[in-house]
Structure formats: C-alpha cells, structure tokens
Amino acid sequence: QKEVEQNSGPLSVPEGAIASLNCTYSDRGSQSFFWYRQYSGKSPELIMFIYSNGDKEDGRFTAQLNKASQYVSLLIRDSQPSDSATYLCAVNMEYGNKLVFGAGTILRVKS
Amino acid sequence: EAGVVQSPRYKIIEKKQPVAFWCNPISGHNTLYWYRQNLGQGPELLIRYENEEAVDDSQLPKDRFSAERLKGVDSTLKIQPAELGDSAVYLCASSPEGRGGNYGYTFGSGTRLTVV
Numbered sequence: 001q002k003e004v005e006q007n008s009g010p011l012s013v014p015e016g017a018i019a020s021l022n023c024t025y026s027d028r029g030s031q032s033f034f035w036y037r038q039y040s041g042k043s044p045e046l047i048m049f050i051y052s053n054g055d056k057e058d059g060r061f062t063a064q065l066n067k068a069s070q071y072v073s074l075l076i077r078d079s080q081p082s083d084s085a086t087y088l089c090a091v092n093m094e095y096g097n098k099l100v101f102g103a104g105t106i107l108r109v110k111s
Numbered sequence: 112e113a114g115v116v117q118s119p120r121y122k123i124i125e126k127k128q129p130v131a132f133w134c135n136p137i138s139g140h141n142t143l144y145w146y147r148q149n150l151g152q153g154p155e156l157l158i159r160y161e162n163e164e165a166v167d168d169s170q171l172p173k174d175r176f177s178a179e180r181l182k183g184v185d186s187t188l189k190i191q192p193a194e195l196g197d198s199a200v201y202l203c204a205s206s207p208e209g210r211g212g213n214y215g216y217t218f219g220s221g222t223r224l225t226v227v
Contacts, residue, residue: 004153034215043202043218044154051213088153092212098144098167099212101153 001026004091006102015111019076023089023102026070033065033072034090034099044088048074079109113137115219117203123225129191132222136184136205143180144216145188146202154202154218160186161208193226200224 003026013019025033032051036044050056050063050072062075072091076083086106090099116135124130136143141162146154157176159167162183171178175194180186190197200223206216 008151032213036215043200043221046215046217049215090153090215097142097209097212098156098159099215101155103151103153 002102003027003093003100004089004102006087006089006105008103008105010106010108012108012110013079015079015081015109017079017109019079019083019107019109021074021076021087021089021105021107023072023074023091024070025072025089025091027091027093028067028070030067030070030091030093032092033063034092035061035063035074036088036090036101038086038088038104040085076107079107081109081111083107084109115203115205115217117201117219117222119222120220121223121225123227124193126195126226127192129189130193130224131187131189132201132203132224134186134188134203134219136186136203137217139207140205141183141208142206142211142216143186144204144206144211145178145186146204146218148200148202148221150199157188157201190224193224195226198224198226 035048038044048063064073086104088104089102143160145157148154160180200221202221203219204216
C-alpha cells in the first residue's frame with residue numbers, strides 16, 4: 001500500500017462546476033495535510049493545509065479532513081480553466097518532519 | 112523576499128557523466144530538502160538538512176548521489192555517474208527550522224535533468 005494515494009485522473013469538469021479531489025493516507029498518526037497545485041512544467045505550489053477534522057475554507061478552495069477514515073479532500077468551487085493543473089496531496093507522516101506526496105490528480109476544467 | 116533559487120534550469124548530459132545541481136534557500140530557512148520528481152509521479156524526498164546536518168538521507172542512492180550544505184545555506188546535489196533512469200526534475204525546497212511538516216514548504220523552480 002502506498003503511503004499517500006490519489007486517483008491519477010484526469011478529472012474533467014465544466015467551467016463553473018465543483019471539482020472534488022480525493023486522497024487517502026496510510027499513517028494513522030499523521031497530523032498535517034497539504035494540497036499543492038502544479039502546472040505543467042512548473043514546480044508545486046502550496047495552496048491549502050489542514051490539521052483538524054472538518055472543513056477549512058480559503059476562497060474557492062475547501063479542504064476536508066477525516067482522520068478516522070484517513071481521508072483528505074479538496075473542493076474547488078466555481079472551477080475555472082486556470083484551475084487546470086495537477087493537484088498533489090502531501091502528508092506529514094508521524095515519523096518525520098517531511099512531507100510524503102501522492103502521485104497527483106490531473107484536473108481539467110473545460111470552458 | 113526572494114524564493115528558493117535553483118540552477119541550472121535544464122541540463123542534458125550523456126550517461127556516465129557527472130552532474131551537479133545548486134540550491135539557495137529562502138533567507139533564514141534552516142531546513143532544506145531535495146526531492147526528485149519523475150514524470151507523472153509526486154515528488155520523492157532524497158535528503159533533508161537541518162542547517163548543515165543531513166538528518167534524513169535514507170532515500171538517497173548513496174552509490175552515485177551525494178549532497179552537501181556547507182555553512183548551512185546553499186546546497187549542492189551531485190550525481191556521479193548519471194544513469195538513464197536519473198532523468199527527472201530535481202526540486203529543492205526550504206522551510207523555517209522544524210516547521211516544514213506543519214506549515215509546508217516552498218519549492219524552487221527545479222532542474223530538469225535529461226540523461227541520454
């Protein structure tokens with residue numbers, strides 16, 4: 001089992017729709033969770049982080065965390081073509097001060 | 112504030128040749144990370160420094176890879192000799208000491224290595 005798993009996609013949504021990106025992780029002791037956005041040919045850019053169960057909202061982005069289910073998600077409301085990118089889920093495993101990344105989900109927003 | 116600076120941006124070398132990548136972290140960031148990202152995959156940690164000490168190098172292929180961080184600022188990652196499978200993007204990231212795991216960290220623009 002991979003430490004951080006994501007559906008590779010691509011996930012295609014129409015402009016203005018809600019995009020839902022999901023991630024599961026293996027280490028039950030993990031405490032902090034991150035979403036990075038990566039445009040083609042660019043480096044990852046941090047967009048959200050979450051520590052506590054529940055929802056955290058920042059503009060059009062909402063991160064959701066369920067530690068009991070070892071599940072974290074990212075919702076993007078009113079999706080725009082500029083949101084088209086690969087979204088990487090990253091988890092700070094309990095055993096070290098480092099982030100372990102999933103393989104990423106490709107999101108395509110069609111206008 | 113300047114971000115994490117990496118050079119070169121691109122590098123093409125023949126197999127068995129040596130190659131080196133350079134990283135200058137954000138000023139004041141004591142923790143420095145080198146990651147490797149293969150096509151279609153997420154970044155994978157190679158080595159983590161706290162100041163000048165390599166505190167996690169368990170994923171660094173030590174037979175051909177080496178890294179140093181003299182004076183706890185700039186860092187260099189070297190491959191000698193390079194193999195075809197080393198073709199990837201090498202990313203450097205930094206964070207304030209002990210905070211990367213809690214607040215995430217900032218990546219540099221990366222070095223895209225192609226071994227032919």
